[in-house]
Amino acid sequence: MVASKSVPYATSKLRKRVRGLWRHFILREPPLARDGDWSEYYDTAERYAASQWLIIEPYLSASPKPDLSIVLDFACGRGRMAERFANISGKLICADMSLDAIEACRQRFAKNSNVACLVNGDESIPVPSGSITFLYSWDAMVHFSSSELEEYFVEFKRVLKADGMALIHHSNYAALSSVARPWPENPGSRAYVSAEDVRRIGEKCGLSIVKQQVIDWSLANLDCITVLKNR
Numbered sequence: 001m002v003a004s005k006s007v008p009y010a011t012s013k014l015r016k017r018v019r020g021l022w023r024h025f026i027l028r029e030p031p032l033a034r035d036g037d038w039s040e041y042y043d044t045a046e047r048y049a050a051s052q053w054l055i056i057e058p059y060l061s062a063s064p065k066p067d068l069s070i071v072l073d074f075a076c077g078r079g080r081m082a083e084r085f086a087n088i089s090g091k092l093i094c095a096d097m098s099l100d101a102i103e104a105c106r107q108r109f110a111k112n113s114n115v116a117c118l119v120n121g122d123e124s125i126p127v128p129s130g131s132i133t134f135l136y137s138w139d140a141m142v143h144f145s146s147s148e149l150e151e152y153f154v155e156f157k158r159v160l161k162a163d164g165m166a167l168i169h170h171s172n173y174a175a176l177s178s179v180a181r182p183w184p185e186n187p188g189s190r191a192y193v194s195a196e197d198v199r200r201i202g203e204k205c206g207l208s209i210v211k212q213q214v215i216d217w218s219l220a221n222l223d224c225i226t227v228l229k230n231r
């Protein structure tokens, strides 16, 4: 039992490690957030869930009000924000590229019959087209470059139903600095992306911008929340 469970994790960790080394030494590119080891983060971030929920909650009652019938948490980690959404969503789908994070979510939500947990792939989220009424991503896409954001915005456009909405927490660091460095070297490990970049990417992918709110994180105006609609 233990052995059969540990094999996929070991393989997945090894795959991440090899991809990281390949990017570093061969491609000479910065690492991707999807190849990181977030174990320490998961433990410490849990204690900030309640205060961060206070940032998200007003968006759920503001106009236009999102339809929480079928909700997707993209890059959910171990489900600290999903725990809040599980109680107010018709159905909640938690997706992450990390097998370990999804296994933790499966255990966390074992008693919630309305929650499903899925491992997503590069550029793909395994849910049917037009099936999601609302999706959100919290404290994960802040590390995504413009090209990674676009990669998944194309997929968001596909999975959202017509008029479905998305709330995306992302970096605004490029609006604060003229030095484009790899994300692990920036404050808060933020990607070199601005609110303006995300507006442009959303529109390019067929998602209209409902609103953008620049927020403070460890630095004033470091991040931004963008709300989009599938037009």
Ligand SMILES: C[S@@+](CC[C@H](N)C(=O)[O-])C[C@H]1O[C@@H](n2cnc3c(N)ncnc32)[C@H](O)[C@@H]1O
Binding pocket: 033, 034, 035, 038, 041, 045, 074, 075, 076, 077, 078, 079, 080, 081, 095, 096, 097, 098, 101, 120, 121, 122, 137, 138, 139, 140
């Ligand atoms: C900093 S953690 C945030 C987790 C969670 N959203 C939270 O607030 O606790 C970043 C998460 O993003 C996930 N991630 C990074 N790139 C991803 C990708 N391309 N697709 C899905 N998940 C990804 C990682 O596996 C990790 O669980």
